[in-house]
Amino acid sequence: MYLYHFGLRELPFTLTPNTNFYLGMAPHFEAFEVLLTALKTGEGFIKVIGEVGTGKTLLCRKLLNEIPEHFITAYIPNPYLQPDELRRAVAVELGVKQAQRMSVQLLTQRIQERLLTLHSQGHSVVLILDEAQALPAESLEALRLFTNLETETRKLLQVVLFAQPELDQRLNEDTFRQLKQRITFSYHLRAMTEQEVAKYIEHRLQVAGYKGAQLFDEKLCARIARVSHGIPRLVNILCHKMLMLSYGQGSYRLTKKHLTLAVQDTESTGEMLDNRRKWITAGALLSLVLLSLYFLGGTR
Known part of the structure; x- marks a missing residue:
């Protein structure tokens, strides 16, 4: 997975309700x-x-x-x-x-x-x-x-x-x-506000052991808040997929493109693009990322 790539001790955006990640917003x-x-x-x-x-x-x-x-x-x-x-x-x-x-x-x-x-x-x-x-x-x-x-x-x-x-x-x-x-x-x-989403993402990365440069900038967090409607579970899903995509590309920088692809691959966001070809591109990219992770794991 992307743990070593980003210097993490554990996955920061899992769906398991782990109280170690609790943030008293x-x-x-x-x-x-x-x-x-x-x-x-x-x-x-x-x-x-x-x-x-x-x-x-x-x-x-x-x-x-x-x-x-x-x-x-x-x-x-x-x-x-x-x-x-x-x-x-x-x-x-x-x-x-x-x-x-x-x-x-x-x-x-x-x-x-x-x-x-x-x-x-x-x-x-x-x-x-x-x-x-x-x-x-x-x-x-x-x-x-x-x-x-x-x-x-x-x-x-x-x-x-x-x-x-x-x-x-x-x-x-x-x-x-x-x-x-x-x-x-x-x-x-209630759901989280844009400011709360930014704090939430930063908090989970810190708890997971991240100590590098900022991964999710202010504009990116605001976009994540909008497409997720401030729902913590959807924020987790999108951030997890974005980190997977970045790792699969060998990149240490998260971009709007990563978010767009993660959204296209996540039905629950309700923000899907209508262009079928973009759906196929997103699915294909995520599939390639998963395959690359599999083969990387097998060679270590």
């Missing part, structure tokens, strides 16, 4: 502060909404890593579960023994007993669901019933939902009005 910093404040006040439901690729999962992992010690977390990364499956997944996360073998009634009782035990030990329990827009309707209702478990002064279970805007559309339905009323803290994770 305004949208993510504000969302994180909202989460911590809501959790400390004992609210039942907390919701973070963001478009695809805006960094919800990264924020979710940062919360899991940095949540205060007295919190016990139950993390459900894929909530496309029916109510019984959701209850059992929560029970397993909370350490309820033989959760897979119990009846629903007994399982609910054991979950409540476990929550009361943790509460008596001074713990607060948080259920965190990523991609919550995928929850079936019946499971959303089961989730609401979970928050009925409480003492006279505090909820036994708090719920944090990370989701795409589709969840808000569903919650606007009359069926879910009770659940919507229980969401007391909510934050909408």
Whole structure:
């Protein structure tokens, strides 16, 4: 790959939500502060909404890593579960023994007993669901019933939902009005501005170990911000492809041409050129880069 070429320790623009690359820009910093404040006040439901690729999962992992010690977390990364499956997944996360073998009634009782035990030990329990827009309707209702478990002064279970805007559309339905009323803290994770995109790119390169001259100048960062619409995932994809192209050409300088070719090869940018021949040229160039990387790897 291009690590040695640019003097990098690791790939700076991967799609894996690595918290080592976290940059506390305004949208993510504000969302994180909202989460911590809501959790400390004992609210039942907390919701973070963001478009695809805006960094919800990264924020979710940062919360899991940095949540205060007295919190016990139950993390459900894929909530496309029916109510019984959701209850059992929560029970397993909370350490309820033989959760897979119990009846629903007994399982609910054991979950409540476990929550009361943790509460008596001074713990607060948080259920965190990523991609919550995928929850079936019946499971959303089961989730609401979970928050009925409480003492006279505090909820036994708090719920944090990370989701795409589709969840808000569903919650606007009359069926879910009770659940919507229980969401007391909510934050909408916006895309990055041009200035934030420039800081984001520079930050990731520095974390990855880059120490050379500026690779992405101000104008190039502004163009990347426009074609990516400030979506971190798309910024990563475009920058990664640009570095690949530059390496494949034996160049240490990134240009507008590299960005144009990366955009043509990335459907999600929504900025494709209509000229079919340019599509073919871009695809062919990227293919040549990949082939050259393969053969270079084989000769070392």
